[in-house]
Amino acid sequence: MTQSRREFLKRTAALSAAAYVGVTLPFDEKGLVYAASETVWHRGSCRLCGVGCRVELGVKNGTPVALRGVPESRTNFGYVCMKGMHFWKVMNHADRLTTPLYRASKKDKFKPISWDEALDIAADKFATAVKEHGNDSVAYYGSGQALTEETYFFQKMFRGGLQTNNVEGNPRLCMASAVGGYLTSFGADEPIGGYADIEKADCIFIIGSNMAEAHPVVFRRVMRRKLDNPDVTVINADPRISLTSRIADIHLQFHPGTDLALLNAMAHVIVKEKLYDEAFLKDYVAIKKGKAVSIDFAEYEQFLEKYTPEYAAKIMGGKVTPDQIREVARRFATSKGTLSFWTMGLNQRKQGVWANNLVHNLHILTGQLLKEGADSLSLTGQPNACGGVREGGGLCHILPGHRLVAKEKLRNQVEEAWGIPKGRIPPKPGYHTMAMFTAVNEKKIKAMWVHCTSPVQSLPNCNLYNEGMAKDDCFMVCTDIFPTLTTELAANLILPTAFHFEKTGVYGCTERRSQITRKAIDPPKGAKPEVWIIREWGRKLAEKLNDPVIAQCIKPFEGLEEGYELPKAIWDEYSQKLTKGRDNDLRGASYEVLEQMYDGVQWPAPTEAFALTGGTVKKFVRGMDPMADSHGKDDKPYQFYGPAHPDQKLWLWQRPQADPEEIPDAEYPFYLSTGRIIDHWHTMSMTGRVKELLRANPYSYIEVNPADAKRMGIKPGDMVEITSRRGTNIMPAKVYEGPIEGMVFAYWHDQHPDRMINKVTKDAYDPGSKEPEFKICACRIKRVSGPKALKPYIV
Numbered sequence: 001m002t003q004s005r006r007e008f009l010k011r012t013a014a015l016s017a018a019a020y021v022g023v024t025l026p027f028d029e030k031g032l033v034y035a036a037s038e039t040v041w042h043r044g045s046c047r048l049c050g051v052g053c054r055v056e057l058g059v060k061n062g063t064p065v066a067l068r069g070v071p072e073s074r075t076n077f078g079y080v081c082m083k084g085m086h087f088w089k090v091m092n093h094a095d096r097l098t099t100p101l102y103r104a105s106k107k108d109k110f111k112p113i114s115w116d117e118a119l120d121i122a123a124d125k126f127a128t129a130v131k132e133h134g135n136d137s138v139a140y141y142g143s144g145q146a147l148t149e150e151t152y153f154f155q156k157m158f159r160g161g162l163q164t165n166n167v168e169g170n171p172r173l174c175m176a177s178a179v180g181g182y183l184t185s186f187g188a189d190e191p192i193g194g195y196a197d198i199e200k201a202d203c204i205f206i207i208g209s210n211m212a213e214a215h216p217v218v219f220r221r222v223m224r225r226k227l228d229n230p231d232v233t234v235i236n237a238d239p240r241i242s243l244t245s246r247i248a249d250i251h252l253q254f255h256p257g258t259d260l261a262l263l264n265a266m267a268h269v270i271v272k273e274k275l276y277d278e279a280f281l282k283d284y285v286a287i288k289k290g291k292a293v294s295i296d297f298a299e300y301e302q303f304l305e306k307y308t309p310e311y312a313a314k315i316m317g318g319k320v321t322p323d324q325i326r327e328v329a330r331r332f333a334t335s336k337g338t339l340s341f342w343t344m345g346l347n348q349r350k351q352g353v354w355a356n357n358l359v360h361n362l363h364i365l366t367g368q369l370l371k372e373g374a375d376s377l378s379l380t381g382q383p384n385a386c387g388g389v390r391e392g393g394g395l396c397h398i399l400p401g402h403r404l405v406a407k408e409k410l411r412n413q414v415e416e417a418w419g420i421p422k423g424r425i426p427p428k429p430g431y432h433t434m435a436m437f438t439a440v441n442e443k444k445i446k447a448m449w450v451h452c453t454s455p456v457q458s459l460p461n462c463n464l465y466n467e468g469m470a471k472d473d474c475f476m477v478c479t480d481i482f483p484t485l486t487t488e489l490a491a492n493l494i495l496p497t498a499f500h501f502e503k504t505g506v507y508g509c510t511e512r513r514s515q516i517t518r519k520a521i522d523p524p525k526g527a528k529p530e531v532w533i534i535r536e537w538g539r540k541l542a543e544k545l546n547d548p549v550i551a552q553c554i555k556p557f558e559g560l561e562e563g564y565e566l567p568k569a570i571w572d573e574y575s576q577k578l579t580k581g582r583d584n585d586l587r588g589a590s591y592e593v594l595e596q597m598y599d600g601v602q603w604p605a606p607t608e609a610f611a612l613t614g615g616t617v618k619k620f621v622r623g624m625d626p627m628a629d630s631h632g633k634d635d636k637p638y639q640f641y642g643p644a645h646p647d648q649k650l651w652l653w654q655r656p657q658a659d660p661e662e663i664p665d666a667e668y669p670f671y672l673s674t675g676r677i678i679d680h681w682h683t684m685s686m687t688g689r690v691k692e693l694l695r696a697n698p699y700s701y702i703e704v705n706p707a708d709a710k711r712m713g714i715k716p717g718d719m720v721e722i723t724s725r726r727g728t729n730i731m732p733a734k735v736y737e738g739p740i741e742g743m744v745f746a747y748w749h750d751q752h753p754d755r756m757i758n759k760v761t762k763d764a765y766d767p768g769s770k771e772p773e774f775k776i777c778a779c780r781i782k783r784v785s786g787p788k789a790l791k792p793y794i795v
């Protein structure tokens with residue numbers, strides 16, 4: 001960078017003045033200090049979805065003023081979406097929480113208290129619960145939006161300190177079926193490839209995902225690929241016409257819950273027409289059914305026999321034809337590289353793991369895996385569901401580094417890394433999310449910490465669980481930046497936290513990519529970074545329980561400054577000790593390395609030298625993945641070393657079509673499905689406070705197919721009541737050919753009690769992943785009035 005003489009003088013003068021008064025001025029990458037009146041750009045990640053876009057926050061005079069994409073990033077190449085562009089505007093919002101708030105009873109009003117009092121109360125309530133009701137009477141419920149350092153430190157305190165595996169997080173509600181699918185099909189969680197396959201793919205198969213709205217920057221890369229290469233095939237399988245389906249060459253539109261039949265029928269065509277990769281199957285694949293019982297190819301072929309395209313098309317209904325199924329199977333199998341994407345449409349299902357297995361099956365059968373442009377890639381919803389919760393030990397059955405709680409050897413490794421006695425971590429997994437909130441209803445959980453999420457709005461069938469959360473039997477601490485429906489209904493203690501760019505930490509996005517965001521500005525006075533809160537709470541907890549092991553859990557972090565040193569020490573402990581030798585080996589991805597990289601590091605990355613190349617683009621491929629080289633069992637090019645498959649093979653699964661928990665009947669004749677829109681994020685506590693985003697989409701509506709609307713006498717804008725066996729909403733009708741006839745759709749972000757769609761959704765869950773079936777339930781609709789003026793609602 002060259003500087004004019006004027007710029008040089010300005011910076012030199014600023015530096016001298018700063019040294020005189022003892023303040024630190026912002027430096028750019030080349031160590032040049034900028035005068036305070038200039039905008040300084042700080043690199044980090046977007047705070048919102050799981051795409052993981054790299055951005056720069058512009059700060060002027062200590063205040064955020066703008067945001068831009070990082071062109072050098074291989075994640076987003078400088079592009080950001082509308083909500084990503086605006087998220088920084090919440091940082092100085094007047095509603096930011098800036099002092100701890102306490103109420104002894106949930107019927108009382110909150111009163112401001114000091115941090116010392118707040119942490120004392122929090123420690124006292126958790127200690128009392130443990131003493132009076134046992135270790136499993138306390139619980140942590142976290143978030144895929146928390147930094148890895150936060151999730152890791154929280155779970156360490158609960159497992160190692162409080163001796164409970166009641167550690168869960170909202171990724172249970174969105175990604176657990178993808179985890180189950182990857183583990184059972186490939187033996188290892190998370191995708192093999194990444195976004196780089198988009199630019200090489202010749203067939204892109206998108207199922208159960210409106211990625212145009214939910215993952216807009218990745219979708220932009222898909223669009224670019226298609227626009228530049230019109231011969232690339234885009235297939236969309238979804239019951240709803242969406243912005244995603246509009247670019248598809250083939251859109252398969254069918255009744256919700258019938259896609260397992262589609263995926264088996266595609267396999268049927270591939271097998272019948274001998275489009276499978278025989279050599280790949282012979283070298284790398286075992287075939288399973290039930291609880292991993294081995295079968296041979298002939299038995300699998302026999303199982304597929306009934307899934308003719310005609311049979312599947314009949315089950316699926318809608319507009320799908322047998323010839324369309326044949327066509328998509330052929331294109332999938334014969335393209336130079338086929339890349340699948342899916343997200344909640346498959347995951348949030350009673351058969352979520354099976355649906356994931358069946359997509360993986362198509363890739364395994366055809367060998368559309370591991371080569372350029374081919375992958376079976378589950379899109380992650382939240383920015384750190386992968387990095388923090390899946391990798392950092394944020395679910396009740398997993399410890400850091402993809403270790404299972406149930407395995408003693410793996411528990412002992414963690415105990416040794418933490419310097420705590422063997423046997424300290426209990427052997428039994430804790431409550432999964434739905435069981436945890438059931439336990440709150442049953443008054444078994446006496447103290448609960450909810451971090452950076454709002455279960456009052458985001459749990460399915462939320463009325464049922466809100467009853468328990470509203471009672472004083474469970475003392476609830478909430479850490480957040482804004483009031484939410486959960487803080488209002490269920491919290492006893494609200495602890496105000498620092499926001500993104502007000503603290504330092506790592507996010508791990510969809511494609512195994514870890515990226516650091518450094519603190520760029522101070523949080524509002526009174527708000528604190530979570531890692532400081534956990535450490536200070538832990539110290540008081542150790543005193544109240546007179547437990548030196550709890551003190552040992554925080555000992556490595558004592559005395560460290562919380563803006564950088566403390567999260568760095570936590571990251572070092574996690575990455576160096578807990579990922580060593582694991583499939584997500586991150587030892588090379590030190591803070592120093594992550595800060596040098598525009599777009600972070602893809603694991604495995606066991607050494608700094610390798611991490612500085614960007615890490616592993618394709619897992620399991622010799623020459624690309626250092627773990628494939630070091631864990632190789634023979635001289636074949638692919639080595640499947642994942643921890644869940646001792647035979648080091650991919651598993652092809654026999655999984656039948658199965659109905660969702662509820663299907664329409666005479667009383668509830670419609671399917672209801674829910675999802676996201678591009679302008680809002682989760683429970684809208686952030687995006688609802690950005691006026692540009694709120695104006696774009698001020699409140700939810702119910703999408704009704706025109707044929708259904710005509711039959712029901714519903715006109716655009718009419719107020720419509722949506723009722724299921726669990727609850728009722730009233731919202732305006734949007735009449736258009738989005739949902740297939742017989743189906744309605746609503747987005748789930750709206751906080752208003754009349755439009756909070758999770759009062760209506762169903763809480764049945766997948767028996768393997770325990771992920772609820774948000775995507776499908778039965779409902780009825782009724783016109784209640786003509787259009788009404790509505791106001792947006794933010795608590």
Ligand code: SF4
Pocket residue numbers: 046047048049050051052053076079080081082083084085215216217218
């Ligand atoms: S696509 Fe996701 S990560 Fe990228 S800018 Fe938008 S919200 Fe942020």
